[in-house]
Amino acid sequence: MKRAVRYICLVVGAVSLVLGVIGMFLPMWPTTPFLLLAAACFVRSSERLYTWLIEHERLGCYVRDYMSGRGIPRRAKVVALGTMWVTSQASWMVIMAHVGVRGWTVGYAVLLFVVAIAVHYYIGYHIPTREACSEELPEAEG
Missing domain, CATH: 1.20.960 (Mitochondrial Import Receptor Subunit Tom20; Chain A)
Structure with missing residues (x-):
């Protein structure tokens, strides 16, 4: 086994x-x-x-x-947050272009925005930022 x-x-x-x-x-x-x-x-x-x-x-x-x-290297944070904002807004624009303004599409846009703000706040302010990858290596566990 x-x-x-x-x-x-x-x-x-x-x-x-x-x-x-x-x-x-x-x-x-x-x-x-x-x-x-x-x-x-x-x-x-x-x-x-x-x-x-x-x-x-x-x-x-x-x-x-x-x-x-x-924490996370600064570049990884910038790329992650930038990508999140661009793709969430692109997703919202695609939905609005294909479906139009309806109650659920507005709710979707608001939900995307609220989630993006929460993720941005968590990654940006709660996870420590590193300038580069650390040089120290942890001991192998197991």
Whole structure:
């Protein structure tokens, strides 16, 4: 049974890693949650892959900084918040262009705006900001 769980964690970790990398290029597709899931799976299935992910030049900082409580790099915050605002407004404009002004479309626009403000406030003011990725590497757990 332990062997099966290990392989399942390995597969889920690999899929999460791919989804996290895709998130670096697609707007509104998360990166950090997928990379955190990959790290959690790799720590249970492959010490080599976990170490590779944590020490990776581009991907490692997302996991290391989150795990240490140091926050998110400034550039990641700016990109995430900017993308959120652009895509939420584009979504609202597409709906209004195709459907027109109706009660539910106005409600949708208000909901989008309220959610965007809440996310902006949380990411902008509650999560610490880092200027760059940290240099310290955490010890491998497991």
